[in-house]
Amino acid sequence: MAPTRLAVIGAGMWGSTLGQLAAHNGHHVSLWSRHGDRSLAETVADAEILLSAVSMKGVRPVASQVRDLPIRPDAILVTATKGLDPETTCTPSTIWQDAVGDRPVVVLAGPNLSKEIQQGLPAATVVASTDFGAAERVQGIFSSMDFRVYTNRDPLGVELGGTLKNVMAIAAGVCDGLQLGTNAKAALLTRGLAEMIRIGSDWGAQVETFYGLSGLGDLLATCNSPLSRNYQVGYQLARDRGLPEILADLEGTAEGVNTTAVLLDRARRRDISMPISYQVGLLLDGSITPKAALEALMGRESKPE
């Protein structure tokens, strides 16, 4: 494949890792950070691929800057952020589509703990777009013997899988922090996936997408790894640490903390039952203890699966 010019917007853990993967494949990568010397305008001007890996709070401000900059008419925008916009509850790709007009937008998500990828351990991911040719182009840029990239035609489902599992990862951390055992964890993840599918299909995503790498795959990785920041938040809450203290010590962003409130807002308005997410919300705002959250979930009225 001919070398491609990539602008990686956001030089955090994930942006840097994705930049390295593309550079190892011989592509020309420029990394932009709000703290760096190079301007965003210079970074994106010639780029054939613009890849955003800023955390959710940066998506709207950065996308509105990019909207006002000259970029190539044939540029492809790739979004790798896993979060929800608090103003509108929409996903990052919606904000980016608005900023780049009719250029293709590709969502990249999967079970991708950046520290493992940095060590050269094998991983797989998904690139999804309604423009299948654009997804295939991005697949070619990142694919290697260490990083297997699948295409998908359901960008919303892929994006929601990566985003919603962060809420479940907080719950999974609590489960392990309280030492509730393997049965409890399996029940939590299975019912968590049901919750993700319930709201995701109402959103317009395809159910089968949630059984793929970006849904079940990312749920398994994130909910079972101490490398996950979201898992760490839950684990440490269960060990009686306060949220501000946990976040102050955390390396990078735990998107699930903000995602939970936005998700619950949407679930309330759409009248969708999200019992696990609801307890995570109470836990994060300090109005319930981890043990009381467990009791509330186990004490719910009996129902069919």
Ligand SMILES: NC(=O)C1=CN([C@@H]2O[C@H](COP(=O)(O)OP(=O)(O)OC[C@H]3O[C@@H](n4cnc5c(N)ncnc54)[C@H](O)[C@@H]3O)[C@@H](O)[C@H]2O)C=CC1
């Ligand atoms: N680290 C990982 O393993 C993975 C992370 N992700 C997702 O990627 C996103 C970024 O994650 P990390 O790189 O780990 O987080 P990070 O905290 O290491 O980096 C976040 C980046 O966003 C930038 N940023 C934040 N607000 C900004 C603003 N207003 N303007 C400009 N830049 C701003 C920060 O400067 C930083 O470079 C998150 O949504 C995360 O869920 C997805 C897959 C894997």
Ligand SMILES: O=C(CO)COP(=O)(O)O
């Ligand atoms: O999304 C991730 C792995 O796919 C990273 O998880 P955390 O953001 O919880 O660290």
